[in-house]
Amino acid sequence: MHRTITGFSNPTVKFLRSLREKKHRKQEKRFLAEGLRLLTDARESGRLPEMLAMATKREAHPLLDALIADVTAAGGEVLEMDEEILTKVTGKDNPQAVAGVFAEFDTGLENLDRSKAPIWLVAQALRDPGNLGTMLRTGDAVGAGGLILIDDCADPFSVEAVRASMGAVFTQSIAQARWEDFIGWLRAGDGQLVAASLRDSTDYRTAPYASPCFLMVGNESRGLPAEYEDACDLRVTMPMLGRADSLNAAVAGAVLAYEALAHLRWKP
Incomplete structure (x- = not known):
């Protein structure tokens, strides 16, 4: 599924922001990773994000296209949002153009x-x-x-x-x-x-x-x-x-x- 988020108060934005806190990560059993290189490493290791969040204005890149295609094929969600909203999600003033939500691994x-x-x-x-x-x-x-x-x-x-x-x-x-x-x-x-x-x-x-x-x-x-x-x-x-x-x-x-x-x- 592909959708665009336009407001800071969107529940999905609140969910993404909450993953910056340990108690919410443990509750949701999900974590946040940021950056095309890191998400590409994940994809090449056989791990895809359940949710992919991207800046609306971003440079085209074949690795990003491949990531979007794989996430979509796996039934994941692809989100587009303004850079200001992505800044709120990642907590960085200069966020990279893409972030992903992953299920936590079994650490036994x-x-x-x-x-x-x-x-x-x-x-x-x-x-x-x-x-x-x-x-x-x-x-x-x-x-x-x-x-x-x-x-x-x-x-x-x-x-x-x-x-x-x-x-x-x-x-x-x-x-x-x-x-x-x-x-x-x-x-x-x-x-x-x-x-x-x-x-x-x-x-x-x-x-x-x-x-x-x-x-x-x-x-x-x-x-x-x-x-x-x-x-x-x-x-x-x-x-x-x-x-x-x-x-x-x-x-x-x-x-x-x-x-x-x-x-x-x-x-x-």
């Missing part, structure tokens, strides 16, 4: 196939949606299986996290679990749990990484709880040669992921 641990990739990223109590999105993007870059979020993390389906992921929210598996459920699941099969830590740790360049390798970083300000570190198979540290005593959580995850990739990729 039982959906993960640990054998599909040599590296997995794990984040505990990660609070910044930008860091979360960056970790998804890193996971995509290193060919990780996905990102497992432990305990109370930022919402992976927030507008900020989805935007920061640069489309990786659609290419990476995402799971959410409490620590006790995660460690039980992990120990029920193969998997080396590696923590970024300063305590009794090995230099990250010489550590004996093993596949499937689960690389875990902790909260931005507190790091990992001691009992979580104790449960790991390996603790690694990165040298800090300046005044800073730690790296940003997402940066630390990226450094570890590429080092583990180098070891596992060329391991005899």
Whole structure:
């Protein structure tokens, strides 16, 4: 279905705006993604928006035409609106010309196939949606299986996290679990749990990484709880040669992921 929206008070506009808030996303089990590149990544990953919102005055693009055709063929809704209304929807003064509404994915641990990739990223109590999105993007870059979020993390389906992921929210598996459920699941099969830590740790360049390798970083300000570190198979540290005593959580995850990739990729 294709229709044009002309008023700010339209119920559909209110629905779209509500998805910027976590409580409404959880209630509707839907989330918002913005930008043609990101929506194209979703389409190429086999995920189509249920609803496509576009600025009435927009530049023609073959990827947008393909997206519109696929959404229409799948029974989705295509909406056109003035840029001012789209600004209200996205919360950005300069919105990109297209946004989509997607059904949230099932984030249960039982959906993960640990054998599909040599590296997995794990984040505990990660609070910044930008860091979360960056970790998804890193996971995509290193060919990780996905990102497992432990305990109370930022919402992976927030507008900020989805935007920061640069489309990786659609290419990476995402799971959410409490620590006790995660460690039980992990120990029920193969998997080396590696923590970024300063305590009794090995230099990250010489550590004996093993596949499937689960690389875990902790909260931005507190790091990992001691009992979580104790449960790991390996603790690694990165040298800090300046005044800073730690790296940003997402940066630390990226450094570890590429080092583990180098070891596992060329391991005899």
